[in-house]
Structures are given as structure tokens and as C-alpha cells.
Amino acid sequence: MDYTTIILLAIPLLSIPLLYLLPRAFAKHVALTSSLASAAFLLYVFYELFTICNCKTFQFTFNEVWVKSLGINFHLSMDGISMLMLLLTNLAVPLIILSSYNSPQGNTRGLFGLILLMQASLLGVFMAADSFLFYLFYELALVPVFFIILNWGGENKGRINLKFFIYTLAGSLLMLVAIIFLYLQTGDSATFNIRSFYTLSLTANQQGLVFWGFMLAFAVKIPLFPFHTWQPATYTVAPTQGTMLLSGLMLKMALYGIFRFVIPITPLAVEQWGSTIMVLAVIGVVYGAWIAIAQNNIKTLFAYSSLSHVGLIAAGMFTLTTQGLQGGLFQMVAHGFNAVGLFMVADILGRRLGTYELNKMGGIARQAPKFAILFFIILLGAVALPLTNGFVGEFLLLLGIFSYSKVMAGIAGLTIILGAVYMLNTYQKSMFGEANETTANFKDLTVTEMLVLVPIAAIILGAGIFPELFMKLTELPVETMLTKLSAGAVK
Amino acid sequence: MKSIVLLSLLGVTSMFAGVFNYRKLILPIILIGLAAAIGLLADQWGTNKVFFEMALFDNYAIAFSCLLISVAFLIFTLALYHYRNESDIVTDLYALFLFALTGGVLMTSFNNLVMLFLGIEILSIPLYVLAGSRRADLASNEAALKYFLMGAFATGFLLFGIALVYGASGTFDMAGIAAYVQNSKEIPDFFYIGIVLLIVALLFKVSAAPFHFWAPDVYQGSPVLVTTFMSTVVKIAAFAAFLRLFNYCFTPLSGYYDIILIAAAIATLLIGNITALYQQSVKRMLAYSGISHAGYLLIALVVMGASATSVVFFYSAAYAAASLIAFSVLTAVMENKEGRESFESFKGLAKNNPLLALCMSIAMLSLAGIPPLAGFFGKYFLFATAIKDGFLWLVFVAIFNSLVSLYYYLRVIVNMYTTSDEETPAFKPNYALVVMLLITVGVSLALGFYPDLLMGLL
Numbered sequence: 001m002d003y004t005t006i007i008l009l010a011i012p013l014l015s016i017p018l019l020y021l022l023p024r025a026f027a028k029h030v031a032l033t034s035s036l037a038s039a040a041f042l043l044y045v046f047y048e049l050f051t052i053c054n055c056k057t058f059q060f061t062f063n064e065v066w067v068k069s070l071g072i073n074f075h076l077s078m079d080g081i082s083m084l085m086l087l088l089t090n091l092a093v094p095l096i097i098l099s100s101y102n103s104p105q106g107n108t109r110g111l112f113g114l115i116l117l118m119q120a121s122l123l124g125v126f127m128a129a130d131s132f133l134f135y136l137f138y139e140l141a142l143v144p145v146f147f148i149i150l151n152w153g154g155e156n157k158g159r160i161n162l163k164f165f166i167y168t169l170a171g172s173l174l175m176l177v178a179i180i181f182l183y184l185q186t187g188d189s190a191t192f193n194i195r196s197f198y199t200l201s202l203t204a205n206q207q208g209l210v211f212w213g214f215m216l217a218f219a220v221k222i223p224l225f226p227f228h229t230w231q232p233a234t235y236t237v238a239p240t241q242g243t244m245l246l247s248g249l250m251l252k253m254a255l256y257g258i259f260r261f262v263i264p265i266t267p268l269a270v271e272q273w274g275s276t277i278m279v280l281a282v283i284g285v286v287y288g289a290w291i292a293i294a295q296n297n298i299k300t301l302f303a304y305s306s307l308s309h310v311g312l313i314a315a316g317m318f319t320l321t322t323q324g325l326q327g328g329l330f331q332m333v334a335h336g337f338n339a340v341g342l343f344m345v346a347d348i349l350g351r352r353l354g355t356y357e358l359n360k361m362g363g364i365a366r367q368a369p370k371f372a373i374l375f376f377i378i379l380l381g382a383v384a385l386p387l388t389n390g391f392v393g394e395f396l397l398l399l400g401i402f403s404y405s406k407v408m409a410g411i412a413g414l415t416i417i418l419g420a421v422y423m424l425n426t427y428q429k430s431m432f433g434e435a436n437e438t439t440a441n442f443k444d445l446t447v448t449e450m451l452v453l454v455p456i457a458a459i460i461l462g463a464g465i466f467p468e469l470f471m472k473l474t475e476l477p478v479e480t481m482l483t484k485l486s487a488g489a490v491k
Numbered sequence: 492m493k494s495i496v497l498l499s500l501l502g503v504t505s506m507f508a509g510v511f512n513y514r515k516l517i518l519p520i521i522l523i524g525l526a527a528a529i530g531l532l533a534d535q536w537g538t539n540k541v542f543f544e545m546a547l548f549d550n551y552a553i554a555f556s557c558l559l560i561s562v563a564f565l566i567f568t569l570a571l572y573h574y575r576n577e578s579d580i581v582t583d584l585y586a587l588f589l590f591a592l593t594g595g596v597l598m599t600s601f602n603n604l605v606m607l608f609l610g611i612e613i614l615s616i617p618l619y620v621l622a623g624s625r626r627a628d629l630a631s632n633e634a635a636l637k638y639f640l641m642g643a644f645a646t647g648f649l650l651f652g653i654a655l656v657y658g659a660s661g662t663f664d665m666a667g668i669a670a671y672v673q674n675s676k677e678i679p680d681f682f683y684i685g686i687v688l689l690i691v692a693l694l695f696k697v698s699a700a701p702f703h704f705w706a707p708d709v710y711q712g713s714p715v716l717v718t719t720f721m722s723t724v725v726k727i728a729a730f731a732a733f734l735r736l737f738n739y740c741f742t743p744l745s746g747y748y749d750i751i752l753i754a755a756a757i758a759t760l761l762i763g764n765i766t767a768l769y770q771q772s773v774k775r776m777l778a779y780s781g782i783s784h785a786g787y788l789l790i791a792l793v794v795m796g797a798s799a800t801s802v803v804f805f806y807s808a809a810y811a812a813a814s815l816i817a818f819s820v821l822t823a824v825m826e827n828k829e830g831r832e833s834f835e836s837f838k839g840l841a842k843n844n845p846l847l848a849l850c851m852s853i854a855m856l857s858l859a860g861i862p863p864l865a866g867f868f869g870k871y872f873l874f875a876t877a878i879k880d881g882f883l884w885l886v887f888v889a890i891f892n893s894l895v896s897l898y899y900y901l902r903v904i905v906n907m908y909t910t911s912d913e914e915t916p917a918f919k920p921n922y923a924l925v926v927m928l929l930i931t932v933g934v935s936l937a938l939g940f941y942p943d944l945l946m947g948l949l
Binding site: 067068069070135136139140142143146147150151158161162165166169170173174176177180181183184 | 801841852856861862863867868871872874875878879883886887890893894897898901902904905908909941942943946947
């Protein structure tokens, strides 16, 4: 029995009581230490996995019977893809915690406790090898975000939060039905093990049902057009930490779920319905970008831009090509860091100026050169300029989509142009021009803020220049899956 | 059997507490007595003792009785808090609670239709009085009268049903009726009518639609403690009786009456949930939520079989724990806000007392079925069993209803975490309340982390 996964899960969970045992003033330090410990431990595991470098098979398996009467196992393990998502989670959470170091939110214990709970549930989702466990963590992740928005959200938070929660839970419950259905198909072995679902022989109709059960859950969370209506309002109303968690990490659960469940379990249905999903995703890409251009509120603008970017990821994954899947996985991580960076920028602007409105900004670059440079690097990542992480991901994605359908690639390619339009426009309006009364006394970055933004900028450039490191993690699993799929198609 | 005697004796002891002046001692005596009753029952686990052909203490009966008595134990702990400033009539009320509980235990262990009838009556009659126990309060009086009239109606149906079943089978004995159903070639029509009448009576008792309309008024009018008792002990006892009777006697005929149960389940879910959306009073909302949970349990009754007993048992335990939390927090809030029970009165609770707000959040999330709480596994277990038996469409109805219910459960949470303009006095710490909340929250979490504690029991 290997306890690596359990330790990963335990670090954030055990830190939560610690937050309450130590004096209130230590809360943020405890949270930061815990998240750094998680990150350090994961990097060590990452090194070990890399030296074994057998990212195809599952490593570090922990398997214990949990609920005997229901056939549920506490079964955790990880392959290269899980590792990639774990890296994203454990590296982004310290940044998110650091970004709230000087935030005005009063009861810090609660906030940090919820962030750590969120981290644990995300780690659980990415390591779950038992589908019931996956579902459990997937829903559990909803609870901390709900309370973060409820406690520290902006105007109308009650109504918007309710919509968000009910909407996403509606999807998840359908997924639960699909999981129960698959469980009943395993017959005598009666197991929730995800890998035993891969070997089931389901008819096309059954696959269609399972496919939609999962896809509706994931489509709401990603979100895909037309299930996105909860998203912009929720991102805007949530406090920055909440938005970062939502857009940077939480929606990756759904994309990861597509990779883990939908494609391998229901290949026939993917063949049948994949193009439908791709069309929806591409509509979302253009729609999100188009609306982002017209936005004045910088937070809402970034929310719509996020909608546009994740649409591209979903479209790329359903091409079932190496480039599409690899690019999708890479871009999931890239988008995670970029989103955290962008919302941090929005938070800095909003907190100093007391407004998120673009037309009240201007001339900040001259007051705050450090901020201007870092913002620019993050922005380059978001518009997918070569030598940034966004470029690697989006290029591969578009390549995949191109080999699938040239028309769709043409339309989806608009995202790069439109993205450049609204991002550069945002930068110009906020940073350049004459300083006005609100921006005249804009202070440059503090040390803590630098500590958040500099690593993000480094990751954006680092992953853009040396993408192989990450590609290597996902290469083998993606290939194995594709060969399995094509073998199935031949049969 | 010893436990039934013990419970009755406890009731009598409590009744004379006022006369012989040991009022102060009575609650400890009751609590110890209840713990002893649980011990006596647990001791008989697996023995299947029959008493005079009238009561059968199989594992089913013991498990449900223990659940009922534990819930009652917690309600008495809450009574310690709720009635701490009243003195006179409290011991009489305790006696009534205990007699009702005795009826509940009979309802889970009956082996003869006469015992079923007696159990239901012993349970109901004290409750009529309890519902009206706030004598000066008009609403309480109304609740008592309404409950009595409706209850009397239901009793009429029950007796008529029993009579018809007896007329066909010639016996009150459960085994006899089961044998009759299995062996006889021709079953007269009035036997079926008897079954339908029994269903109607029991639907009345579990407050399922279309016989639910008494419940909200009665729940709202009765004192909180009585409402708690009604929505937990009474409901669980009625379901235990329902399941025991139909599972044991009438299963071969399920093709004939399933449609009634399915219709009742769907109607109960829809009416309970949708009406709950429009409530302004948390107490009344909880009443409707209780109705909707009866709807989920009815689905388990449709499925029947050995797994159904497990489902009903686990679901009841999870539901009872969450309801007890909800009602005790409601009690505390009402005392703090001069008896107001609206959603608005929960505003600012998170600031005023974060722990109470946390407990209430756990209760609401458990009732809504969010992991990793007890309510989630209850619902999951129910859905999985229903899908296995081919009732996938019924699960979709239930899922739709879960989503609707999410709205009003979360509404409580949203209100608690909204700041309030009015100044509210701080809560006075009370050990009884703390102990009660610790136990119920503990159970809600423990059943979420180790569902096997109760899942594999039956």
C-alpha cells in the first residue's frame, strides 16, 4: 500500500483544524505554509514519477474498502495526466492564498479553511480511481466555493450564488445516474473502479445515455454554450480568490472528467455526438470573445474571455487527435495559471481604484512600471503569443481542430484575433493614456503581490519555452488511449 | 418487550413527578431509562423473540426501535434546553412523549394487526394533547383539533381496512395473512379494498400527498418540541409500520397497489417541494420538507424487498439527525428573536453565532443531499436501489425534486450569512443544546464518512 496520495490529501485537510487551534493572526501563515508543503511534496512525487517515467500506468495506488455494502473503495492513484492536474492545483493554491494576504476579507480563518478544503477536494477529483469517489469530491468542491461567495461576495451574491449551485448540481446529479448505471453494468464484480468501466461492452444507445449524463454535468461546469449563463455573473460577484478557484482550477475538473470518463467509456457516442459538442464549443469561443470586446467591467471581461478559451479546449479534445488531446491538457494548465494571473491583476486594479470599470482607468503604466510589465507578460500568455504557454496549447488545439474540420478551425482561430483585440484594448485603456484623478496615485506592486505575479509570469514564459517537460507527462497516456480507441473502432 | 414495559413505567414515573415533587430529577431519570431501553433492545439482537404471538422483536424491530428511542433521547436533551424556564406542566408533557414513544416501538414490532392498531393509537392520542400543549396559544389549539380530527379519520380507515383484510383471511396474524395471500387461489375483491384502505390510513400517518394537508398547519401550530417529535419519531414509526406490514404480508400483490404508491410518491415529492419554495416561515418550510422526504421514502416502499428496509432505515436515521439539528437551531433562534420563525429572522446568525450557523448549514446540506454528509448517502442508496429495480424514470423525478429542494435549503444558509440591520442579543451558551448539537452533527458526519455503520445492519 502506498500512502503518497493519502499524504497529498491529508496536508490541506489537517491544516484546517490547525487554523483554528492557532491564534487568528497566524491563520494566513498556516495556510501558506500548508499549501507550500503540499507543493513541495508534490514536486518530490513528480520527480519520483519522472525517474520511473512510466506515466502511462497508474502509480502510487492506494486502495482500501470504504463502504462495503455499496461496493465503494477508497481508491486513489495517479498517472501522468493526474500529475499534470495536481501540479496545477498545488502550484496555483499557494499563489491564491498569497494573493489574499492583504485582502480586506475579515474572518481570514474561514476563508483560508475553505480554500484548503477546496484544494483537498480538487486533489481528490484528480486522483480518484473509483468513480464514486470522483463524484463525491466533484460535488464536495462546490461547497467551499459556495461559502466563499456567500461570505465575501459582492452585490446580489445570494441570488447569483443560488443559481450557480443549483445549476451545477443539476448537472452532477445526472452524472451520478450515469455512474450508477455503469456500476450496475459491471455485473458480479460490482465495482466503481473507473478502469473496469473501460472494458465494459455497452451498446450505442447505452453509450449515448451515459455520454449525455456525463456531458451535461461537464458542460455546465466548463461551461459550454448554452449552459454558461451562470458563469459571468458568478465570476464577477465572487471575491477574487473565489474567481481564481473557479476559473483557474474548478472548471478543469470537468475537462479532466471528459478525458477520464467520456472519451474512453463511450467512444461510439463520442463519434456520434462529438461534432455537436464541438459546434457548441466553437460557438462559445466566438460568443465569449465577442461579448468580451464590449465589456467595460474588467472582471466580467476576463470571465467572458475565460469562456472563450475553455471552449477551445473542449473543442480540441473532441477531435480525438494527439495534438488536440495533448494541446487540451497543456492548455488546461496554461489557462489555469493565466486565469489566476489575470484575476489577480483585476483584483489589484479594483482594490486600488475602487472600481473595475475600464473607462475610469488610464495612465497606470507610468505610475507603476513593475505592474505594467508583469500584466503585459500575463496578457501575452492569454493572447497566445509565441514563447508563452498559451501559444503552445492553443496552437496544438487549433492544429487538432484543423485536421478534423477546416471550417471549424477557421472559426475557432478567430479566438486568437478577437482575443488580441480585447486584451490589447484592455491594456491600452487601463495602462496608457493620461492619468485621471482615480489613477493618479496608483501605487506600484507590493512585495506580496510581486510574489504572486512573478512566479506566474515565470511559468508563462517557462512553459512556453520548454513545453516538453509537461508534454512528456501526458504523451504516453494520450497515445495509449488513442490506440485503444482505434483498436476498438476496428473491432 | 422489557423495553416496552420500561418505557411505560418511565411514563408513569414522569406523570407522578409533579405529585411527589421530584420534578428536578425527572429528566435525568428519563434519559437513563431511555438509554437502558436501548440497551435492553440491543441485547436481544438476532434472537427473534416472539411475545404471545403479538409482538416480534426481530432485527428490523430492534433497529427501528433503537432509532426511535435514540431520537427521543435527543429530543429530551433538547427539552432540557427548551423548557428550562417553565416548571408546572412539563412533567406531564414528558409523560405524554414517553407514551407516544411506547406506541412507536409497538408500531415497529407488531406481529398482529391488532397490535398495529394499538400502536398507532397509543402513538397518536398523546400527540393530540401535545399539539395543544401551549394552552394559551390559538394556533396550538387549532393544531390539536385539526390533528385530532384528521387522525380520527385515518383511524377509521385503518380499522375498516383491517376489518376487510380479516374478513377475507380470517386472521389478524401477520404470518397468517402472508400465508393466505400466498396460498389462496381466489382473493375476494374486498381484500384489495382493505389493502387500499390500509394504504390510505398509513399515508395519512406519514403525511404523504394527497393526505398531507393537515401536516403544515399542525407542525406550525404545535410547540417546536412537539413538531420535532412529530416530524422525526412519528414519521419514522409510521414508515417502519408501513414497510413491515406491506413487505411481510402483501408483497405478492404489489402489482395491484404499486401504482397507488408511485402516484402518492410523485405527488408527495412535487407538492412538498414546490409548496416549500413559497414559505416564509422556516418552521413551515421544514414541515413541507418533511412531507417531501416522505415522498423519497415512498419510493423505497415501491422498490420493497430486503434492500428497501436498509434504505428506509439509513434514510430515516440521516433525516432524523439533520431534522433534529434544524429544529434545535430553530428553537434557539426563535428564543432569541421573540418567537419569530421567518427566513429573515435567520439573518445575521453567522455573525452572531458562527457555530450555530455552521450546524444549521450542515443540517441543510445533509437534507439537500450534499456529500459527504449522511443525507447524501441516504439519497444515493435510494437512487441506486431504485435504478437497480428498473425505476430509472422515478429517479429522474426524484432528482428534479432534489434540485427544487436545494433552493429552499440553501435559502436558509444564504439568510444566515447575510448581515442583519437589527441588534440581536448574544446567545446564552447552554450545555443541553451544545450536547444535542454535538451528537447530531457527529452522527450526520459519521454516517457520511462511514455509511457502513448503519448500512449493512439490516
